[in-house]
Amino acid sequence: MTTPGRNTARRKPPNVLANAPFRKLWTAMSLCSLGDWLNIIALTALAGNLTSGAGYKAQSLAIGGVFVAKMLPAILLGPLAGAFADRFDRRLTMFFSDLLRFALVLSIPLIGSYQWVIIATFLVECVNLFWVPAKDATVPNLVPKERLEEANQLNLLVTYGTAPVAALLFAVLSVADDALGRFVPYFADRDTYLALFINAIAYLVSAFIIFTLKDISKTGATATAISTPSVLRQIIDGWRFVGGNRLIRGLVIGMLGAFAAGGTVVGVAKIYVVALQGGDAAYGVVFGAVFVGMASGMFFGPRLLRELSRRRLFGLSIVVAGVVLAAIALIHNLVIVVMLTVVLGACAGIAWIIGYTMIGLEVEDNLRGRTFSFLQSLARVTLLLVVAVAPTLAGLFGRHEVRLGGETVYRFDGSNLVLLIGALLAVIVGLLALRHMDDRKGVPIVSDLVAAARGERFAPEETEQPRGMFIAFEGGEGSGKTTQSRLLAIWLRDQGFDVVQTREPGSTKVGMRLRAILLDAVHQGLSARSEALLYAADRAEHVEKVIRPALYRGSMVISDRYVDSSLAYQGAGRALEPGDVARINAWATGGLVPDLTVLIDTPPSVGLTRLGGAADRIESEPLEFHERVRREFRSLAAAAPERYLVVDGTLAQEQISLLIHDRVREVLPDPVPEESEDATGTIPVIRD
Numbered sequence: 247m248t249t250p251g252r253n254t255a256r257r258k259p260p261n262v263l264a265n266a267p268f269r270k271l272w273t274a275m276s277l278c279s280l281g282d283w284l285n286i287i288a289l290t291a292l293a294g295n296l297t298s299g300a301g302y303k304a305q306s307l308a309i310g311g312v313f314v315a316k317m318l319p320a321i322l323l324g325p326l327a328g329a330f331a332d333r334f335d336r337r338l339t340m341f342f343s344d345l346l347r348f349a350l351v352l353s354i355p356l357i358g359s360y361q362w363v364i365i366a367t368f369l370v371e372c373v374n375l376f377w378v379p380a381k382d383a384t385v386p387n388l389v390p391k392e393r394l395e396e397a398n399q400l401n402l403l404v405t406y407g408t409a410p411v412a413a414l415l416f417a418v419l420s421v422a423d424d425a426l427g428r429f430v431p432y433f434a435d436r437d438t439y440l441a442l443f444i445n446a447i448a449y450l451v452s453a454f455i456i457f458t459l460k461d462i463s464k465t466g467a468t469a470t471a472i473s474t475p476s477v478l479r480q481i482i483d484g485w486r487f488v489g490g491n492r493l494i495r496g497l498v499i500g501m502l503g504a505f506a507a508g509g510t511v512v513g514v515a516k517i518y519v520v521a522l523q524g525g526d527a528a529y530g531v532v533f534g535a536v537f538v539g540m541a542s543g544m545f546f547g548p549r550l551l552r553e554l555s556r557r558r559l560f561g562l563s564i565v566v567a568g569v570v571l572a573a574i575a576l577i578h579n580l581v582i583v584v585m586l587t588v589v590l591g592a593c594a595g596i597a598w599i600i601g602y603t604m605i606g607l608e609v610e611d612n613l614r615g616r617t618f619s620f621l622q623s624l625a626r627v628t629l630l631l632v633v634a635v636a637p638t639l640a641g642l643f644g645r646h647e648v649r650l651g652g653e654t655v656y657r658f659d660g661s662n663l664v665l666l667i668g669a670l671l672a673v674i675v676g677l678l679a680l681r682h683m684d685d686r687k688g689v690p691i692v693s694d695l696v697a698a699a700r701g702e703r704f705a706p707e708e709t710e711q712p713r714g715m716f717i718a719f720e721g722g723e724g725s726g727k728t729t730q731s732r733l734l735a736i737w738l739r740d741q742g743f744d745v746v747q748t749r750e751p752g753s754t755k756v757g758m759r760l761r762a763i764l765l766d767a768v769h770q771g772l773s774a775r776s777e778a779l780l781y782a783a784d785r786a787e788h789v790e791k792v793i794r795p796a797l798y799r800g801s802m803v804i805s806d807r808y809v810d811s812s813l814a815y816q817g818a819g820r821a822l823e824p825g826d827v828a829r830i831n832a833w834a835t836g837g838l839v840p841d842l843t844v845l846i847d848t849p850p851s852v853g854l855t856r857l858g859g860a861a862d863r864i865e866s867e868p869l870e871f872h873e874r875v876r877r878e879f880r881s882l883a884a885a886a887p888e889r890y891l892v893v894d895g896t897l898a899q900e901q902i903s904l905l906i907h908d909r910v911r912e913v914l915p916d917p918v919p920e921e922s923e924d925a926t927g928t929i930p931v932i933r934d
């Protein structure tokens with residue numbers, strides 16, 4: 247913890263935990279969260295133990311019952327209690343809630359009947375409905391506004407971060423309970439009691455801390471009123487504005503799929519562990535494994551396979567979660583199941599964090615808060631359904647044995663079935679996400695994965711190159727590029743090709759803005775480097791949004807200017823390092839090189855005089871600049887004659903066209919017969 251004024255003194259303001267009242271509240275919250283998690287694990291385990299003589303079906307249903315009792319109050323009565331809680335003195339509300347929870351939890355082992363487990367669970371959750379909103383409303387009172395986000399993050403950390411701690415603590419406590427049972431007969435065969443006692447004490451300590459926290463305002467009057475719309479309302483409203491966005495819809499469904507996969511394990515863990523001859527300690531370990539995995543997935547996920555498209559990683563992690571879940575369902579070995587559960591949790595965590603981040607980026611600022619609360623409500627309902635339905639379904643299916651010939655018998659119980667169904671769902675959801683959200687269509691996912699594992703981004707080989715053809719026109723000002731590229735487009739269309747005619751800069755939405763900056767004579771002070779970067783930015787958009795998609799469709803793409811213009815104008819004209827200009831452009835275009843570049847070589851003295859209208863920022867450069875540009879174009883062409891056609895721009899338009907056709911005909915996928923030249927004769931002359 248940070249002390250104000252010490253290591254954070256210089257630039258960073260002090261950590262929110264330096265605020266003593268908030269620190270106290272946070273400690274109480276951490277204890278309660280730990281208690282809550284311990285409570286759910288201990289009670290489901292206890293429900294299983296109390297009904298162990300009643301058969302598989304009754305035992306499963308009993309565990310499902312605890313989950314339902316645990317989650318129902320929040321969904322049914324949440325908003326009601328929220329409104330109520332705001333009218334009372336918050337400190338006393340929390341204090342008495344803690345005392346009540348202490349008494350209720352303590353009564354469970356003392357009474358020791360299944361019915362009371364369910365009733366007490368339900369009551370504890372009803373009390374929680376008062377505690378939580380009182381706590382939520384108190385935080386903004388104790389913490390300055392600019393620290394609120396940090397405080398909320400800390401809240402989230404203890405809410406979920408205490409789960410694995412509680413699970414492991416439970417495992418340790420049930421072992422300790424066994425040991426204690428040898429000396430104190432009361433604890434013998436009462437594996438979960440110690441955990442419940444600790445749980446009760448956590449609430450009691452929290453009550454004490456809250457009681458000493460005098461800074462909590464007495465009523466809700468001074469605080470920002472918090473209104474919590476019902477979970478159902480949030481979901482309906484939320485779907486209205488995110489349902490229309492295809493990407494977000496995919497993300498939400500995928501995230502819930504991942505969540506449900508983790509939830510199935512939690513739901514049937516107890517009965518599955520019993521079937522695998524594991525005790526309560528083993529149950530705690532499996533429960534904890536899900537959360538340890540999730541936490542590490544959320545932490546390492548963003549760092550994992552950096553070169554892989556996030557959308558692909560999202561879909562893949564859900565598919566892998568499904569496959570791992572299937573393995574968990576089928577392999578009857580506790581140690582392997584625990585290890586696989588960590589992997590499953592990690593996959594779910596990766597999917598969750600990627601989805602969360604992507605939604606954060608996609609959704610506009612003013613809708614983001616609502617979207618996240620929608621997501622959390624939906625996750626809660628999904629979890630409720632899964633943890634309640636999973637054990638119930640498992641119970642109804644019952645226990646089965648399959649004879650595999652001879653002595654070998656394979657057990658296939660309800661829990662195996664439920665896990666398999668969960669696995670199937672996750673795989674389907676993951677595959678749908680991969681198909682609908684893929685941003686690297688045409689690139690095999692395996693090659694992408696192998697490259698990403700090596701820390702590289704996979705660039706398609708020659709054989710996977712787009713089917714279309716890319717022709718660029720280059721040359722100085724007024725050399726006739728626009729005229730000739732249009733004529734070529736018309737000629738190719740006449741041959742039946744699908745042609746996309748485009749130009750640089752300014753062929754995309756962003757590109758048009760960049761063009762305005764680049765060519766407006768007003769921006770005289772633009773530095774050479776930023777000019778080069780802006781042209782490269784325009785090109786990156788152009789390649790990704792226009793050229794590549796067209797090439798993948800099999801179209802002919804004709805671009806008026808491309809990378810060579812930057813090499814000539816920014817490299818030679820502005821005297822930037824040619825290697826640098828080439829590198830940023832190779833990066834911007836993902837290495838896309840034209841199949842043919844037509845250089846219309848015209849002396850600047852001729853070209854510039856052909857232009858009408860006011861000169862733009864580049865046209866108004868001195869003649870010497872344009873001479874350098876021309877020389878660079880020519881030397882680029884000379885260096886790779888197989889990819890260039892250099893034509894004399896002072897020839898007549900028709901002559902230039904014929905020269906271009908001759909060369910293009912050679913490189914076309916289906917050679918165009920000479921007679922087709924007649925078609926061009928009918929084309930009207932194009933004037934600018």
Ligand SMILES: Nc1ncnc2c1ncn2[C@@H]1O[C@H](COP(=O)(O)OP(=O)(O)O)[C@@H](O)[C@H]1O
Nearest residue numbers: 723724725726727728729856895897898899934
């Ligand atoms: N071969 C040519 N001979 C004479 N004028 C030409 C020729 N090609 C084009 N022009 C004219 O020169 C001007 C500039 O041509 P344009 O195709 O816009 O060049 P660029 O796109 O290279 O700036 C236009 O008015 C066009 O009609």
Ligand SMILES: Cc1cn([C@H]2C[C@H](O)[C@@H](COP(=O)(O)OP(=O)(O)O)O2)c(=O)[nH]c1=O
Nearest residue numbers: 722723724750751781807811812815864865
């Ligand atoms: C594409 C590109 C263009 N330019 C300059 C050259 C041109 O003067 C201008 C493009 O203007 P534009 O009006 O399209 O002219 P033109 O008909 O001559 O192609 O941008 C660069 O300096 N670097 C580049 O990478």
